[in-house]
Amino acid sequence: MNFHAIRVIFLREMARFRRTIMESLISPVISTSLYFVVFGAAIGTRIAAVDGVSYGAFIVPGLIMLTVITQSVSNASFAIHFPKFIGSIYELLSAPVSYVEIVIGYVGAAAVKSVLIGLVILATAYLFVDLPIAHPVAMFALLAVTSFSFSLFGFIIGIWAKDFQQLQLIPLLVLTPLIFLGGSFYSVDMLPGVWRTIALFNPVVYLVSVFRWSFFDTADVPVAVSLLAIAAFTALCLTAVWWIFRTGWRIRQ
């Protein structure tokens, strides 16, 4: 194992995070705070409590997930797409590093950034609402696992994308709808019959549901089912990454 390589990749990515603190930390926090203000404080006071939780508090786990997922994908996809785009990836390909080290370095850094963003948003939420955390350890673990699996997903998109337009495509066309329809703003139980069934095909529903459970101890879908869905998604991404590096797809000619 080339630990020095993991160290320098990780540190360089974190240095980029520090250098662009405005875009990478402040802006997601500000945009999430706007949701708190609009949906939580302004509209939320006129909406009845959901499952016994005030609406302002109810949306917090979903909003954290929303930001963590989008940030994980955009950070990780950019981190690997940029060297591919400018050509500096030659160094990675000619260095004595295996794909395991490359993935740990890049995906690890992107996941850590997302966890940090998630925690800052959580702290910000306390400015607006009163928020209990029923299972703090599970909450943190879920935050970490989600950050990791979606960073992995972003890493795949970064390798797949041939240009910066394609890099935006999946987040815009696939992720945003999935996240908004993933139950961040409502409980899946509130949906009418057939829509509820359709919603259950959305993987984000399971994430938001279990994450919300870690706060309020109530879930739309059984916790075990959610955990299984997350594990399946992570396994799928790991398999894809393994295949990419084994075949050199879109990286090694």
Added chain:
Amino acid sequence: MPSIVSVRDLTKTYASGFQALKSVNLEIAEGEILALLGPNGAGKTTLISTICGIVQPTSGQISVGGHDVVRDFRGARDLIGLVPQEITLEPFEKVFNAVSFSRGLFGKAPDAAYVERVLRQLSLWDKKDSIIQRLSGGMKRRVLIAKALAHGPRVLFLDEPSAGVDVELRKDMWAVVADLKVAGVTIILTTHYIEEAEAIADRVGVINKGEILLVEDKAALMQRMGQKRLHIDLAAPIAAVPEALAAYALDLGPEGRSVIFTYDTKGERTGIVTLLNDLRAAGLQMTDLATRQSSLEDIFVGLVRGQV
């Protein structure tokens, strides 16, 4: 001397169907400087990219320091430093950090003193805190070299190091190459510039259309370059060189209207004066004389056109 890089029956066909390398065999001795000459699209970059691990070989074997570059890629790549042709650097990084990054990527512990030495050697020390984006093109190229040297490679590949580089940087680079050679580093460079090969290489390889046409000691090539040819135009065409002139090994020119005498400029006697006397004695009338030097360029152009 034992080979440090050994390429056997290497072929590379890209996904597009383009065959960039056709059964390349190449042995590179430890400590030598090999210049690979070839026109654009000859396969120079593909060859070194395949050795360095950026391109996957279609078939054949490559070993570096006895390590197979595919099966034992860590062992092989530990030894290699690569300076790419294009300036491909992370634009927002500081010079010192960029070079330290390369060192870490190659599995070496941080060593600020070593990085400093590399930067000083390349006259980059006063730029160590500069953002790469703000450097001039020449400085960026120095950074690429510094990155390649950051882990102390035993084999250094320089892909077109002189492309778009001013005279000063080229001279500096040659000096660095000379220092590295003294330290025992094996250097492989690709170039269009014949003068560059002449200036620094021990051996010269010529590659075209994915095939190595020749690998020869520079000294032997220089020997060939030391030869000059005397073209003697004749008043009346002849069918064959007269018997009396057999000792001069003359070549007959087109349509028998000239004879060509090859001689060594470094020889004590070129034999030109006696040849001219003997020509007259043989009854041949001359109308014009011209001498031509065969240069590495001629040899190169001849090889590339498929005629030596």
